[in-house]
Amino acid sequence: MKYDHLKIEAKWQKLWEEEKTFKAELDKTKEKVYVLDMFPYPSGSGLHVGHPLGYTATDIYSRFKRLQGFNVLHPMGWDAFGLPAEQYAIKTGTHPKITTKENIKNFKRQIQMLGFSYDWDREINTTDEKYYKWTQWIFLQLYNKGLAYEAEVPVNWCPELKAVLANEEVVDGKSEIGGHPVIRKPMRQWMFRITEYAESLLDGLDKLDWPESVKDLQRNWIGKSEGCEVNFNIKDIDSDITVYTTRPDTLFGASYIVLSPEHPLVGKIVSNEQKVEVENYIKLASTKSDFDRGEVNKNKTGVFLGTFAINPVNKAEIPIWIADYVLMSYGTGSIMAVPGHDERDYDFAKKFKLPIIEVVEGGNIEEAAFTSKTGKIINSSNNEGLNLNNIEVEDAIETAIQWLELKGLGKRTVQYKLKDWLFSRQRYWGEPIPIIHSDDGICPVDESDLPLTLPEVDKYEPSANGESPLANIDEWVNTDTGRRETNTMPQWAGSCWYFLRFIDPLNGTEPWTKEKEEYWMPVDLYIGGVEHAVLHLLYSRFWHHVLYDLGLVSTKEPFKKLFNQGMIQGEDGQKMSKSRGNVINPDDVVEQYGADSFRLYEMFMGPLDKSKPWNTKGLQGCYRFLQKVWNLFISKQDTINSGNANRDTLSILHKSIKKITNDLENLRFNTSVSELMILTNHLTTLEKLDRDVLHIFLKLLNPFAPHISEELNHMIGFEKISSSKWPKYDKKLILEDEVVLAVQINGKMRGTIQVEKEIKKDDVIAIIKENKNFKKYFIEMRIIREIYVPNKIINLVLK
């Protein structure tokens, strides 16, 4: 009988579907495990072999945990709002709903053919109004908590296309489509005050079982910086400038002030003589894209305002400039420039011939800014009680802040790089924001009126002034009480809370019930790509922190353990992409070799978190392995009986149970597969096979290759693996009577000896001295030191 993977896989998949084998139900008598994949955006091109890598890993883990007796929640769904469907609609007029439906169908087919044990009764779709009703509901909870607000914010405006572009549609300052220039244009937007949660989000990271690199990325993104604000009076004008600095120790070295071109004070304090030049500069800066502004990095520009500020520590009059190297969006939008000890200020001062004052010892400011934080302060004292001279930088910072606070000239502050979250898009295919603008102001849609559904439109293009296509639908936009918000939510919205909906997906009256939330949350294992290290994972943590503060969820952090799967490259070692023509389609692989081989190979390729190239030969190796397993059972079918297990076999079997159990727990799938191969290789050497040994072997194989293992298990007459228990290893059976001991002479490997376990050191030495292979080393030599690690190694130092 031949191994017919197509027939076997179809048979078991049908059975699992019919029997709802993997349905998860709340059962407080059992310990739960929530195993989650980052749900996909169902694109038109379908899956390539890289996508199911993480899904395979979570599936194996889920099956393993179920066999161990855990109550496992393992769901799948669709993050289906998004640009491609909308762009396709603009091009062809096909409603995104239709495109999305087709794509989901194809994705689901591909995912199901791999035999994943999802509870499909919990399938969700972010574009389903029954789902986005609750996305809108959560928006209102955030709004009511004062975390959502409107603001004029620059967007990527492409005058040529008359469209607002998403960041990912802008490449090097040009539109991705057509390569037209993109500028920053302020438009009314919805924002979330994620910055209010900066500290909370930073704090929460410490306790998470996440890759350190991802935590670091989030920490850098939040970008906490501790320093102080300092007030500078402006000469002859009744106004002052507040700057943010992390280096108040260098205040005596401040030789000019720089405001961002967008700073509100600029118009107020510019001198008449400089007015025209300043206005021109502001205009120039405003048309520059962020990209251009970044590019001028080395060549700094700026204009003198014609006004002076008074340095609070020494009453020096220092000029005030504007320059676009100072960003309005960080700190106070203004800085004190200390060219002696800051590279940017140094470049600027050199270019515009501004004074450079040395206040920290240790560098040579004739040549470069000295930015080190180790050194003593010099040239820094006044007669108002501040003397920083001879103090180390770190201490001087403290002293300076205390002095500023005492004199009321400044205060200690904390800054974050993190900015508020721009939460609106000028698009059709997204959740409508449930807000009505009336004469009385902003009015949230009543919760009982949710979902606020998307209207049908004829055209998916944005309106001429860049508003969303919804702005063109009068009957939708105009209501009795006012005009509807026409912006929709960004794609992040649906994925911010989908893991909560999975626990109670059909609930029509609440987003989830408290009882189920308390049982299933948090997610115990979350696997997905590193590309979501910051945005998705930060945004969903933000929502979850807010929901926690509102008492709607029981844990602050949603994802306990996070793991990033690596990329699968093409056979050429390059990134898999259509344009390179190196895409491997899982449909073909499954057709030819089967889902079991596919799953096994993806795991065998290497560590889950590493990138590695696809190799069809390697896949064939795994296929051969399964055939070997199949042939083992078929060819020796007549010998299979109870009581056939010998000591050797049991020892290897129990070693395998131990290793595979441990590896699965730690997501080391590649070495598990290797262990299965070792065990199989041993079994093929046997004359007679033991029925119980085979049964255990199949259980070990089952998470990786669920179809073939169930089939063979059925063949040798056991009840289904899916309703059996994971094996436990017996320590006593693993132990062998004899061990191979490595022998080193002077630290060099010189051979091995076979000895009985736990043998005494002196006996080992005696054996070595008598052994003909080692005898020669003892000629005219004496042992001066002996290092003995029982059952492992002995090292003799001779002289």
Added chain:
RNA sequence: GCCGGUGUGGCGGAAUUGGUAGACGCGAUGGAUUCAAAAUCCAUUUCUCGCAAGGGAGUGGGGGUUCGAGCCCCUCCACCGGUACCA
């Protein structure tokens, strides 16, 4: 520039976390089977000297700690990812 990661045979990768480097798989070579091929099975396969028995070298380079280092420390190099005027 800053932060993070990686570097082991021809290739993907193992190595109980300081104790026999190269498990397992791929590829390659030789053999068996076959009229022949595919498939399958057996053997060999880090490099190097040697007919052999045996040596020598070896985990990106250099240095160190140790009886012993792929693993720890210092330093340098290469590649990958993130980020970048954040004051």
